[in-house]
Amino acid sequence: MNKQELEKIKQKALEEHIPIIMDDTLEVIAKYLKNIKPKKILEIGTAVGYSAICFSQYLADDGKIDTIERDEERIKEAKINIKKAQVDSKINIYEGDAVEVLPSLSDKYDVVFIDAAKGKYPFFLKESLRMLNTNGIIFADNILYKGYVMSDYNKHKQRTAVRNLREYIKEVSENPNLETEILEVGDGLAISKIK
Numbered sequence: 001m002n003k004q005e006l007e008k009i010k011q012k013a014l015e016e017h018i019p020i021i022m023d024d025t026l027e028v029i030a031k032y033l034k035n036i037k038p039k040k041i042l043e044i045g046t047a048v049g050y051s052a053i054c055f056s057q058y059l060a061d062d063g064k065i066d067t068i069e070r071d072e073e074r075i076k077e078a079k080i081n082i083k084k085a086q087v088d089s090k091i092n093i094y095e096g097d098a099v100e101v102l103p104s105l106s107d108k109y110d111v112v113f114i115d116a117a118k119g120k121y122p123f124f125l126k127e128s129l130r131m132l133n134t135n136g137i138i139f140a141d142n143i144l145y146k147g148y149v150m151s152d153y154n155k156h157k158q159r160t161a162v163r164n165l166r167e168y169i170k171e172v173s174e175n176p177n178l179e180t181e182i183l184e185v186g187d188g189l190a191i192s193k194i195k
């Protein structure tokens with residue numbers, strides 16, 4: 001893949017205020033992916049394809065990424081970007097709301113990256129666990145949501161998101177089959193590994 005092309009995709013996304021993965025978060029996930037060499041990654045929240053393109057370089061030779069996005073404009077741009085990055089044979093976009101798409105999937109995944117509607121994280125977790133391989137790992141981005149999740153004052157606007165992010169943290173922490181770390185990189189990253 002062409003580094004310059006990837007940098008252009010990143011800059012354009014940043015200019016358009018599309019919430020792409022932050023550099024330090026990507027660095028952490030990349031370290032894991034290098035070791036795992038995943039065959040299948042599931043991503044919830046494609047946006048314009050930036051994170052999926054980044055992850056694709058760590059796949060096993062015949063590895064694939066399934067990624068879900070509901071915003072038509074972003075899907076259009078993601079397709080263009082994925083083609084430009086010459087990884088269209090490795091990345092498949094499911095177009096639609098993840099709440100509807102996820103229950104229709106039955107593949108197994110080595111890695112799941114949750115990066116979409118914060119109010120739906122507990123549901124995304126349940127569906128991810130259903131499809132996670134033994135030794136699988138789930139990354140959840142934006143888990144600390146600008147610090148709101150760990151503070152006791154939240155504006156009305158963020159209340160549902162914060163409640164559900166807390167619920168996600170509670171569920172992964174209490175699940176006896178998972179080992180979870182919460183990192184303060186980017187907007188907060190939860191890493192849950194199957195024990």
Ligand code: SAH
Nearest residue numbers: 020021045047050051069070097098116117
């Ligand atoms: N992973 C991307 C950024 C994703 S931003 C990257 O790092 O490059 C979050 C995206 O999730 C947005 O584009 C938004 O449209 C999408 N999204 C939010 N809720 C969703 C849902 N319920 N189903 C599908 N897509 C959703």
Ligand code: MG
Nearest residue numbers: 021115141142
């Ligand atoms: Mg994010």
